[in-house]
Amino acid sequence: MKQLIGLALMMLLLISATKNPNNVPELHPTIEGTWELVSRYNYDGENVTDTLTPEKGYHQIKMFYNGKIMWTRYTPNKTVEWFGYGSYEATDNSLVEKLEYMSASMRKIANPDMVWRMELQLKNNTYTQISLDEDGGRIASENYRRID
Template structure:
């Protein structure tokens, strides 16, 4: 009888404790899908946007995220070189980390010095900004994307 009473008391305590637990955080937006670059922001003081630069006529950059993988390509009419990359990604509530594994010849040259790209992430259902920062943590510029699929 003591065991049953103890078990019932324990169950009552556990059920009561769940009512006082902190609420679940809001669900994060999903970055999975296809995104197209719309503009760039520059930050003059590491906090505030100093200007918005739209993409140039004919310039196109698309990123695709799926199942922990990222792939992107860029077409710039004034640059005859091919630019694309492939790798893995991870997001948290406020950061995006891309680790590129391979890419086009110009990208592979850049990957000799840097393979892991860390960004501050601002995201809604249909837009996101990947914000670059300096070694002191001040914002420098961002790429701003719109979901296309």
């Protein structure tokens, strides 16, 4: 009986000494997943000068998986379609998107090579992609939150 009680106490001690999984440090963030636009910023080259939030009913979603990107935008009361599909590369501080095809409305404003190079600020559940001018100054950003 003493051995059984000793074994039970030893098990309780071992269980109490294990780490709580809630204390595990967060993993390195990844851009893979599904994201929804929550706001946009305008910059003066370095600092935020204006914050814009989507109008009611507006949705812009981006999905990143296995080196592929797909995005879509729904704007209430508008008949213009906005979407695109292609590939992406992300590093700790940069995001490059190369679209293979896109909606006609997007093609009208797209650059000729359909490649977008942006500064990337990535956390586990949020990310910001910042458009830069030719001199590396910040122009505008899109700010997303993870939804999957």
